[in-house]
Amino acid sequence: MKLTGRARRLGLPVVLAVALLTGACGGGTSVSGGSDASPASASERAAAAEKQLAKNTLVPLEGEPPTPELPVTVDSSDGRKVTVEDASRILPLNGGVAEIVFTLGLGDRVVGRDITATFAEAEDLPQVTKAHDVSAESVLSLKPTVVLADTDTGPGEAIEQIRDAGVPVVVLDPATELADVTTRTTRIAEALGVPDAGQALNVRMSDELAAARAAVPEGSRPKVAFLYMRGSAAVYLIGGKGSGADSLVEAAGAVDAGKEAGFDKPFTPITSEALVRAQPDVILMMTKGLESVGGIDGLVRIPGIAQTPAGMNRRVVDLEDGVLLGYGPRTPLVIDLLVDRLHKT
Known part of the structure; x- marks a missing residue:
């Protein structure tokens, strides 16, 4: 498995500034339009998030x-200056970017x-992609007036x-941690000529994230290992510094087990020694990855998994790959979901 770019190597759509991580702790059960003044429990917020x-x-x-x-x-992240004159036919070449464009209210312009x-x-x-490769012919056949890539x-x-x-292509830096969210949203909104909408979306996400973090139970700091697995391809990796999951785990009030164990690369092949070193209380996976190894029953049969606290207690949390x-x-x-699920005993 070639680990060159996180979006391509994981097959995922692959931004909230540090201020979002330390923002005010107000919030309510709303998961779609900011927060109200009343606090909500982790389970209430998780139920609403799961429903959405x-x-x-x-x-x-x-x-x-x-x-x-x-x-x-x-500015384009490939070092160019790009002029966008028409946003009537937008083509995002990344799932996360597409989500931002739609949420800004420009979904009816996406082709x-x-x-x-x-x-x-x-x-x-x-x-317009085959596997994870872009087909230029497919893109051009849609006559886009602006393309957003990373x-x-x-x-x-x-x-x-x-x-x-002749199509303007705006290239963005990949989002590899939570602190990238606002930067990416701002850049997309500016490239499409709707900077005020970008600011409004950042405020909304900031409020939602602050409310989610307010529900972290005091004194709970579980160690969480993110495992990337594709059983059919014999790919078994544990996340470390820069995996992308480490930022999410920490935002949810937990400790990234791979990062704490000193794995300074985004992903390290899983060995019994690596798992013993990490000793996670909880394992975090993508749903398709868990399915690919036969669910929890298959996961604990992988050498070393059953010897971790997470394996012994069958503490596994999985979330949909594209999210x-x-x-x-x-x-x-x-x-919201991680705050609830990672801290359950």
């Missing part, structure tokens, strides 16, 4: 959809999707072909 995620739909900003004010010239855009609003759009999007030849056809590391508007819902 089960719908697999997005909650756009309240009010009328914003009208892009163009042209704008923005296609990549394979990682798995939410309901995007399911009927034409897909530095993991490829192959590079396809991006160049799209750009050579867990999406780092978009639904990330506060992920934190």
Whole structure:
């Protein structure tokens, strides 16, 4: 398995500033439009989040959809200056980016999707990726007026072909931690000429995240190991520093077991020694990954798993692949679920 770019290597859609991590602790049970003044328990918030995620739909900003004010010239993460003159036909080449565009209220302008855009609003759009490679021909056939990509999007030849056809391509840095959410939202909103909507979305997510973190029980600091597994491909990895999951685990008031054990790479092959070193209280996985090894029964048969506190107690938390590391508007819902599930005894 080639670990070159997190979005491509995990097959996931792959941003909330540090201020979101330390923001005010007010909040309510609302999971879709900010928070009210009354506190809510972790279980109440998790129930609401689970219900919303089960719908697999997005909650756009309240009010009328914003009208892009163009042209704008923005910085692209590939070192270019890109001028966007028309946002009538938007094509995001990343699922998390697509979620932001839809939540900003611009979903009716989106003309296609990549394979990682798995939410309901995007399911009927034409897909322009094969596996996780972009097809330039498919993109150009949709006549986009602006394409949003990230530095993991490829192959590079396809991006160049799209750009050579005269389509503005704005490249964004991948989201690898919670602190990237606001930056990414701001950059997308600016590129599409709706900066005020971007600011409003950041405020909403900040409120939601602060409310989720307010529900973390005092004195609870479970050690959580994120395991990335694809049983059919014999891929068994434990997350460490920079896996993407470490930021989520810490935001939910827990300790990333791989990071604490000194795994300074995003992913390390699982061995009995690595698991003994990490000693997680809870294992966090993506749902398809857990299914690929035969569920919890199959997981605990993997050498070393049963010897960890998590394995002995069968403490496994799984979340849908397209949501867990999406780092978009639904990330506060992920934190709501993790706050509840990681701290249960």
